[in-house]
Amino acid sequence: MTAFLPTKPATLHDVAKAAGVSLITASRALGNPGIVSEKTRVRVEQAVEATGYIPNLLAGGLKSKRSRMVAGIVPALSVSQFLPTVQTLTAALHEEGYQLLLGQTFYDAEREEEVLAAMVSRQPDGIVMMGLVQSERARERLRRLRVPVVETWDMSDRPVDMVIGFSHLKVGSALAGYFLAQGYERIGIATGSDHRAMQRREGFLAAWGRDVPTAVVPAPSTLERGRLALGELMERQPGLQAVMCSSDMLAHGILVEARARGLRVPQDLAVTGFGNAEFGAHMVPSITTVHVDGPEIGRLAAHLIMDRCRGVASAQTRHDLGFHLIERGSTAQP
Amino acid sequence: MTAFLPTKPATLHDVAKAAGVSLITASRALGNPGIVSEKTRVRVEQAVEATGYIPNLLAGGLKSKRSRMVAGIVPALSVSQFLPTVQTLTAALHEEGYQLLLGQTFYDAEREEEVLAAMVSRQPDGIVMMGLVQSERARERLRRLRVPVVETWDMSDRPVDMVIGFSHLKVGSALAGYFLAQGYERIGIATGSDHRAMQRREGFLAAWGRDVPTAVVPAPSTLERGRLALGELMERQPGLQAVMCSSDMLAHGILVEARARGLRVPQDLAVTGFGNAEFGAHMVPSITTVHVDGPEIGRLAAHLIMDRCRGVASAQTRHDLGFHLIERGSTAQP
C-alpha cells in the first residue's frame, strides 16, 4: 500500500501512519512490546515490513542517553594477544544489540587521549581498554564521565573504574620460580617494550634475585625480532641456557634462530613464551608458555558494562582471572 | 568562572553563553573555524576549556545526516589475513575524525544480514566488507541504501558498489603455473573452506588441468590443522611432492608435520602458503607465498568512502590491486 520508491527512508512516523496508531505507540510496540496490546503489536510489525523501516539508533540514543555502543581500545590490532578478547567482546555485545567502536593507541599516550576523546564524543555506554589507561589526564577525565570503564589484561589497585585481568608481576615471578626449579643459571630475557611485558620482567627479576641480560625489541613482536634477540643475548651471555620471551612469537623466533645455530631445544637452550598462541602448542618442540583466558576477559567486560547500563551493578571492581604456566617441549623433555 | 561541579556535562549552549555568542556561532567556531572572526574563535575556544565541553557527535549526526562512523565487517577477528587492512582502515578514518564500528559474520550469511542491519541502524557513512557480501538479500538492501559500500579482498564484476582487491582465481592459476614450471607432479591442496580460498583452488585446478587431492580444513586455519592436512594428503596421494595451502599458517603446519615425518623441505616436499605473514619470511625454510597489499586495501577503502562523503567521488568502482608470488625456501633452494 505504501510501497513508494524509497526516496526518503521510512521513519517511525511513517510506520505509525501505516499502522494507524500514534508515533509513540509504534515506538513502544518495537522497543517494549510487552506493554502494548497484541493486536497493536502485530499491526505495527506489519507496517514495519511494508515501509521497510530501519530504526535510527542515533536519534534514539540522543533522547534516551543510551547509545548502545561500547568503545574498545587496543594498542594496535596487530597485537594478536588481544584478538580473542576483542572477538568475544564484540560478539557478546552484538547479542544484546550493542556495537563496538574500535580505536587504536599505538602505545602512545597522546594518541590514547586523542582516541578516548573521539570515542567519548560518540557517547559510548562503556569503554573497554586493553591494558590500563596510561595518561593520568585521561584517567581523571574518564572518572568524571560516569561511564563504565573496564581496563583489562592487567591488574591495578586503583583502576579508573573496573579492571579484569591478572598480575604481570606474578607471571614474571612464576616464570622465575620455574627457571630456578629447572636449574637454569645463565639466562636471558627477550621482551617487547610495552608496559605489561616490562612488568613481567620486573616480576621475574625480583624473584630471580639478580640482573638478567635483556634484549628489548620494539613493537610489534615478530619472529624476526626474536631471531635477532637471540643473537644479541648470546653475545651478552656466554653459555646461555634459557630465555624468557614476552610473547610466543618471539619465542618462535628464538627457536628458529637456535636451530639455525645448531642448538638443540631444550637440551642446549630452553625457551618460554607468553600468551598460549595456537601455533605454540603444535610446533616441534612445542612452546612452554603462560596461558591467560583472553576470551573470558572479553565476555566478562561486555557483561559488566551491560549490567551497569541496566543498573544491576555489582560492587566488585577488580576481577583477577589469574593465569597458568603450561610446560611444554621447549623447556622439558616429553 | 563557570567551574561548577560537573553535574551535567556542558553543551554547546553553555559554551555559547560563556563566550557571549550565539549557539550557532559557537558551532561554527568549532566545526568550520575559517568562517568566523579570529576574535570569536579564540573566545569560543576559551569557553570550551572553561566549561570542559565535549561535543556530542550523535546529536550533530542526527541533523547533518553524517554520523562520521564507518562500519567494518570481518568474518572473524581471528582471521589474521584481514588485520592489516582493518588496522590501516581504522587509522585512516581516525585521521579524518571518523570511527570504525566493528562487526563479525563468522562466515554465516544469516549473521551477516543481522550484523549489517545492526550497522545500518547506526547510520554509518560507509560500509567496508572484508570479502564480498554473500547474501543476495543483503546486497539488494545495501544498494537501496545509497551508502558507500566497499567490498574488499576479492574482485567482482558486479559489486554492490565499490570493490578493492584482486582475483583469487588468478592467484590459483598463478600458483598452478608455478607448480608446473617446477615440475611437480603428485601434489595436494590444503585449504580453508571459505569462498575465497575455494576460488583459489578453482583457479588452480583450471590451470592444472586435472583434479587434485584436497584436504579441506574448517575455519580458522591453524597450525594444527595444517599438520593434520598433511597426514590426510599423504594417505591420499602416495609420493606427494608439493602442497598448495590457503594460508601461511596452514603451510607452517605442513612444514612442522613434514619435519616430524623426516621429510626434507623442499627436496622431499614443497609447500606454498598465502598472505605473506611476517613469520613466513623468517622461518627456516622460509615459506613461498602470495603477497597482497592488505594495508593499502584499508587505506584506499577509507579514502574512497571519505571522498564520497565529500562529494568528490571517482567513477572507478573496481580497484584491482593485484598480487605477487614470493618464491622462498619452501619451494626452492637458496
Next chain:
DNA sequence: CTGTTAGCGCCTTCAC
C-alpha cells in the same frame, strides 16, 4: 561575519 528559526528521529513525561 553573525543570528534567528526550524527541525533531524526518537523517547521521556505526563495526561487520558
Next chain:
DNA sequence: GTGAAGGCGCTAACAG
C-alpha cells in the same frame, strides 16, 4: 493501553 506535547544537542537554511 494509548496519546499529545516537549525536548535531547546540534546544525542546515535562510536572513541580517
